[in-house]
Amino acid sequence: MQIRFFNSLSNKVEDFEPVESGTVRMYSCGPTVYDYAHIGNFRSFLFSDLLRRFLEVAGYDVIHVMNITDVGHMTDDAVADGGGEDKMELAGRRLKEDKKSGKVEVGAVEDPSDPYQVARFYTDSFLSDGRQLGLKVAGEYPERMFHATEHIDDMQAMITELIDRGHAYVAEDGVVYYSVESFPGYGRLSGNTLENLQSGAGGRVLDEHQDQKKHPADFMLWKADSAHIMKWDSPWGEGYPGWHIECSAMARSRLERDVIDIHTGGEDLIFPHHECEIAQSCGATGSDSFAKFWMHVRFLLVEGEKMSKSQGNFYTVRDVLDGKVTGSAVHPAVLRYELTKTNYRKNMNFTSQGLQDSATAVRRLNDFSAKLEEQTGGEAAEIDNSHPVLAEFLSSMADDLNVAGALGALLPWASVSRMPSDPHEALAVLRKINQVLAVAPLESQDDASGEGSSTAGDGEEAVSGWCRELDAARADKDYDAADRLRDQIIEAGYDVSTSPEGTTAKKRLA
């Protein structure tokens, strides 16, 4: 099976081969932890998870790492190089407000003016969201997910290398800048070559107040600022690192290679972030490449509109799970399915209807899974990847993660009314597919979350009592009572199914 991915570096679909046979090293730009992650963030993170899971099922050892950005982002957007205040500081003030108003539990953050506590709070939120949604790397914290603030040494070492190799300089104001003119490959990823940047600058202000820099596109590596809320000693004065350097430094130290296989992120990161990473990494290592494959996720729209706080269509993961979109609680597996079912290179349209569709599909896969488990007693056959459904599923995924094609193979097969002739084999196939999709069985998410499942158990007992009452009413031909009970169960968030064997109710997933 030849795996092919679209490479943002060449804007072409290319055959994928890892640098080291059998092992894939991938780096994903992770969350910033001064706010809750939203569904757009998670589309990106789940894309990297799907990619990683697919590569694992395809037979690779995957070393997948993701950073947690807890330093280096500034609020002032008029000045790109360290203006305004640290977003962590702002987040601290907001948390303080939320604490007062009761939006954030007492005890969750003791001292909001401590940026490390703010980071800790939002890191925990992220890890909890991630684990619920089946994000493997979140379950591997802190081995494979780690904080930028714990890698300041690596960043400083890389900055030193860059200065030594003539790729960086200390400007008159004491700020360390990367010199883009020292790196001929600048612009290769984004198309924003120095030439293009210049010719495209018409009408736009390109840093006229950056007269300290040798070139307007030079970007900050270290800024001495003893007044800054988060600061470290350095050869260039007490201060903090630029935003881009953390990924270059951490990818190298954590993946232990100068050249890695795959680097992922949202499409907005192509420029300047990833362009700058390449310049830094290649500049420091002397290698002519940093990541062999760059894969970028397109943005998602919400009901056809851009997601924005002012439009009122801005959703965090917990908003969706709590039912802010659909009006009733959404199972994490449904959100995972919804956010991964559209190919990562297309803008996906996140809609309430889509969530409902996903819930139907997840239900279907789970019913199918449950029936197979029942038929086999959980005994799966030994299989390779040659089963027709599995083979088509994997070959679709191998084609630049064609999820829709893969689901096109899976869904018609996964039908409880046409059960496969060999359930042991089918169970093995489904389990393998679910290693990629991670939506059926649903329990895979519950282990990690720990919350919500206990209350669901209580509700289920009441509902199953109502089902027995409903059966009794129907036996008595007391249809008014039966209809009332049915409405009651539906009201409680369950789908009712009556059959000669009795009434059963299943929790609606969205």
Place this chain on the structure above:
RNA sequence: GGCGGCAUGGCCAAGUGGUAAGGCAACGGUUUGCAAAACCGUCAUCCCCGGUUCGAAUCCGGGUGCCGCCUCCA
């Protein structure tokens, strides 16, 4: 103004030269105390214009629309 990406039925979406997968919704039927579920069946010529070809959703040229980046941002 510069650099990229995308455009298939009501919705999600496969298909990369030979006469349009799959899912959801809808509609008709079977079933049902009624309904739901389930099952059977029905449902598109592919943004526009021009070209290449025996033949194009698929290749080429020109438009149009949408998305991202060029300033923090998945």
